Each structure stands twice: as structure tokens, then as C-alpha cells.
Amino acid sequence: MGILNVTPDSFSDGGDYTDVEIAVKHAKEMIEDGVDIIDIGGQSTRPGYVEISFDEEMKRVVPVIQAIRAFSDIPISIDTYFPEVAKAALEAGADIVNDVKGMDVSGMVEVVAKYQAPIIIMHSRPRQEGVSIFDDLAQFYQEKIALCQAHNISKENICFDPGIGFHKSMEDNELILSFPEKCRYEDYPLLYGVSRKRTIAHLINEDKPKERDFGSVAASLYSLEKGVEMVRVHNVKGMSDTLAVWNKLKMN
Template sequence: MTHYYRPLIQTDPCRPADAVTLAGGWAWFSQVEQITRGGEAQVIPAAEVPAQVLSRLTEPRADVAGLQMTRPQVMGILNVTPDSFSDGGAHDAPDLALAHARDMVLAGADIIDVGGESTRPGAAEVAVDVEIARTAPVIAAIRAALPVPISIDTRKAGVARAAVAAGADLVNDVAGFTFDPDLAPLCAKQGLPVCVMHAQGDPQTMQMDPRYDDVLLDVYDFLEARVAALEATGIPRSRILTDPGIGFGKSVDHNLTLLARIGLFHALGCPILLGVSRKKFIGTLGNAPEPRDRAAGSVAVALAAVAQGVQVVRVHDVFETRSALSLWQAAVRGQVTP
């Protein structure tokens, strides 16, 4: 029987003597939820967790693309597409994209994620040459103008190769490195950090009645297998971010189940990246039909995730997120955080 271990994460400044620090970061835990498929979960002391699992839960995460995982990091979304669900067409020229990237950095973005293929539900695949033409010039312009790490959001090795040549520092694959078999070897050869995300189906089909045996454990098992596959390719665990893929082949209930227990994914021994910004479930639950009106809901979910130790939040609304994080950290710690 396989056991899964989810730390019961806290951020209170008063911590018991038997508490351990989560992933070398800002949160701690002294108890863990032990979960089995089809069985009753039980709460056990952290000291009873198997040594290898406890090590992965507590081991400080290495810096990724120059970003310290000991504090929450904000990834600013830069869609250079005509059809993304929230801001399609707003930044699909190099000058517009560079201006928006500069605004996001000034607002507090720690890294810029450039994407040239919409992955909204129902979106069609974009040809490699088109995706390169959209992204590579923008990445080159940002690299020349701004001292900020850059991520390329792509499923394709050809796009990643051109992006890295233009100055990208990280590859973020929403297909979990299952779409293009050449992508992971490319990242290994280039020594690149990566983000591996879970998705059920592809953008054209993923929201057509998604189903799971147990969404939390199914997503965990997928990511565990993909991390192992990436390691076998030559990408060390220290250079891998994981993303449970909120909204990618998930219902509202699936999304909420994952968010409520997102701390489970710390047991993979990798930093967690979460992308929920302006997604449909936020509009549904937050009474905000228009994506542009979902900043408050997006920030609320981001703060809940950071309280569970999530290291990177991927957002459209950088200023609002960074401001909220600064206040959250000050309120939790009772002092201004440097």
C-alpha cells in the first residue's frame, strides 16, 4: 500500500519545539496527513514520516534561474498571442511586449514568462515557426533591456531552442514534457531549469468532462513519474519546478481539491509553481465573468497557496500580487520583511 504525506503547514511565529521547517522556507509543520488510496487519512507526528520523505519535505530548495526559493516569487505572464483568454492581442508586438515586461518588473515581477501559443480551453496548436516568430524577438528585446530572468512557455523543442538562443533561462511546459520527446533532452543538454505541469488532455479537449479516480493522488503520481523521467534524462531534481495544472483538465471541484491540499506536492522535493491567475473558476466563484475583473480573486488564491509554502505564483496582475504578498508577509511575521 502506497502512503502519501501532506504536511499540515503553518506560518505562525510561535512554533513548537518539535516543528520542522518546510523546504527551507517561511513555513513549518509538526504534523502530517498520511493518505492512502481508498483509505482513511490519519494525522501523524512529523517524526514518524519516513526519513526519505521527511528529507524531501524539509530540504532547502536550490535557487532556480537565479530566484531564491526561500521567499515567494512572482512570475509575470507575458502572452504574445492574439487569442489568449485574458489578454490576447494586447502584447503581440515586440514593442508592446517589452513595455509590458518593463511595467511588470517595476511592479515587482521576479521573472517574466513569455508564451506564444494560447493554452486556453479549445485553443488550437500553433506551428513552430509561428510560435518562434512571436516569442524569440520579444525575449531578445527583454534580455537586452531588463535584468530579469525569462521563462519560455512552450511544449516544443524548436521553440525552446530559439528562445534559449534569444536569452531565455527556464522552460515551462504545460504538457509535462510529454508532447515533444526532444524537449527534455534539449533542456538537459543546455543545463536549463524546467517547470513540469500536469494536464489531462490537450487544450482542445481538456475541459470535456475531465475525470479522475482521485484527483489529488492522480496528479501527484503523474508529477512524481515525470520528475523521475526528467532526472533520467539528465535534469537534476534541484532544477525542476512542479505545477499541478489548475484548470488544465479539471473541474471546479478538482481545482479546489488540489488547492486545499497543495502542500502534498512538497513531498516531490521540488519547488511548486502555481498558475491560477484570472482562470474561469475564479470568475465563477468570485462573481467576475470578465477576466479583467478577477484580480482580487486571483490574489486571494495566490495568498492561500503561499501560506501552504508555494514558492512561485504565475500572475497577470503583478502589482496587486506583490503588494498583497508584502502585506501578508508583514502581517504574518509582525514585521516588515527585507
């Protein structure tokens, strides 16, 4: 999954792709580099972010989705927790909802159910006191599975994201990254998004987000080797090339 932030304030690439033409150019580059899904977000969720309205977020993402759909049928996910934005994005041609608030916002589950869209449900709540991060994740997954079942959302449309960096301590982030098998619930697929995050900065002592790509690729590759189905990255070419070489060498 390649990241396309059409935001002025994302922590590593804010302002880089706010123009539709530039965003589309980057989407084309990611497609050439082997991306499987383009994840489009119109609101930064970096630490300390200031929330924008769903109207403003829609104005940022819908034109980009429409422009990409004019030349490609590449799967597109909409990175949002606003049900209004999810609805507008799906109607504009997006395929998947990537919800960083894990359908905690009222109305999101109804949108997902209505459009029968695949949903990526992120855990972004503070951990319960006295409960391990892995038990907390399991309880969250169970709650969200029950919610989906109550709204007739197919199991095949559900993917979980343990939410590295979201309301979590550095220790919990590193546990999630180190033990993906403990973050899985039954056979539901997992998405890991660690690209350029503070967890990588901590591991390699690098303050500049755009200089964290090598560490991000290494962490993402480790996750995939541990069975994670999907990784969300900024540097698609770096991830794609790494996987190509890794898989070729493993076959020899």
C-alpha cells in the same frame, strides 16, 4: 512570475502585447512592479484553442526575449510545449522552460537536458479513472522524475505545476487550490497558476477575466501561505503589494 502573452487569442489579454514594443513596455512595467520572473508565451492554451506551428510561435516570442535581454537580466521563462521553441528561446536568452504539457511532447526532455535549463513540469493530462486527483498527480510526478533522472537533469532544476484548469473538473481544481500540501511530492517546489481562470470565475461569479484579479491575488496568497514557492499572475503590482503588506503585518 508575471505573465506576458504575445498572443492574439489568450483568454484574458489576447492581442494586448502582440507588438514587440508594447510587449517590452509591459515587461518594464512588471519589473518596476517587482516581478521575479517574466513568463513569455506565444500560444494560447485556453479551452478550445487552435494550435499554431512552432515556427509561428518562435516568430512571436524570440524577438521579445531578445528585446528584453537588451536592457535587463531579469529571469525569463518560455511558456511552450514545443522543443523547437524552447531551444530557440533559450538561445535567445531565456532561462527557464515552462512546459504546459509536462515534457509529454517528444524532444523536450532532450532540449532541457542539453541546456541544463530549469524546467517547470505541468500536469495537464485527463485524470485516470478511479484515481483521486492527488494520487494522479503523485504518479505523474514520479514518472517525470524518473524521466529527468534518465536524462541527467538535476533535481534542483525541477519544479512541478499541478495544472489548475487543464483537463480538470471544477471540483478537482478547487481541491488543488484548497490543499496545496497534498499536491506536493517530496521536496520538489510547486508553481501555482490560477490567475483569472475559470476556477476564480466560479468562486466569485465573475464572467470578465480582467475583473478577476482581486480573487486571483487572494487565491495566490493562500497558496503561498500553504507553502507553494511560486505563483504565476497577470497583475504583478497587485500581487507584489499584497505580499509586501501581508509580510509586514505578519512580522509585527
